[in-house]
Amino acid sequence: MSLQKPCVLGLIPARGGSERLPRKNVRLLGGQPLLQYSIEDAKQSKYIDRCLVSTDDNMIAEIAKECGAEVPFLRPKNISGGGVSDTPVAAHAVEWLEKNEGYQPDIIVFLRPTTPFRKDDLIDRCINMVIKTGCDSVRSIRPVAHWHPYWMLTIAEDGRVEELIPGKTVDIYYQSQLLPPVYKHDGYCDVIRRHNLPKTYDAKTTLEGFYGKDRRAVINDDAYFVNIDTEEEFKAAEMIIEKQKTAI
Incomplete structure (x- = not known):
């Protein structure tokens, strides 16, 4: 990575084929599409240069653009299935940007749209640790x-x-x-270096190497833990939104 300010890409994966909760990424939560929370989080970061949504779905692409994200391509269907890891998703996005725009990110911030309750400073704490320590990756974790x-x-x-x-x-x-x-990864924020990504990949490429060798973490124990993948989890998120409204 250059000694200059690193190029930092915020990447939000939002495929259209959600199986257990159809169209979850654009379902309205608190009056706005679910993925909008992650887009807004990325835009509040002092490090992230660009916020990009990777999707295979035209409707999701249009909604993501309306929410302020870039969607310069549609993700190929062959790496948009339910069993595809984060590796080909990130590798494809970076490869496309480098080949088509000459944009070469040093750091990729992976923000899942199913985790809408990040604290304001979480993303920048993770990015800052990567920059300051020179490590290969930082993930948000929380106590078990x-x-x-x-x-x-x-x-x-x-x-x-x-x-x-x-x-x-x-x-x-x-x-x-x-x-x-002991701690577990909570999926709220994953930050990796560009050099972690493979040169070749396909739908079966695993997470091996995705986080590199020097892996670190930021403890995230002061935010609601909801990873929306089912109807019950979505209802739990709605309850949190209502609780936040009444607390204001």
Whole structure:
């Protein structure tokens, strides 16, 4: 990456074929399309130069443009299926920009439209860590609350229950205060470097290498955790919106 101010691309993936919650990315939440929340978050960042939506759907493309995002292309159908990882989505977007516009981002900020409740400073905290440390990626994480891996079990073929992590059982860690802190990726913000992306990719390309070797994280424990993928999760998001309105 150059010693000058890095080029930072905000990338929002919003395919049209949502299966469990059809058209979720443009469904109205609090009076605006769901993806608009992520577009607005990207535009508030002091680092992000461009905000681009990657979609295979014409209607989503038009709505994204109305919300202030760029949609310079439609994503190919072969990398728009439900089982496609983030790697080909990001690699295609960057490849298109480099070939067609000569725009070469140093950093890509992956913002999923299904996480509309980011705190104002989260994105820039993640980007700043990438810039300051020189690491390959930064992801937002949050503490694991009730489902700690030391308390998790598996069931063997003979029906016996076994601890998920040998030697780490509720027999020893019988109080939550005894458990070491662990975290999970929450999907609110992923920041990667351009060099993490492969030169070749297809619909089966996995996330291997996507986050590089030096991986870091920003703890995001002060925001509502909702990742909208079902009707129940959408209703939960609506309840949060109403709660926020009454709190004003």
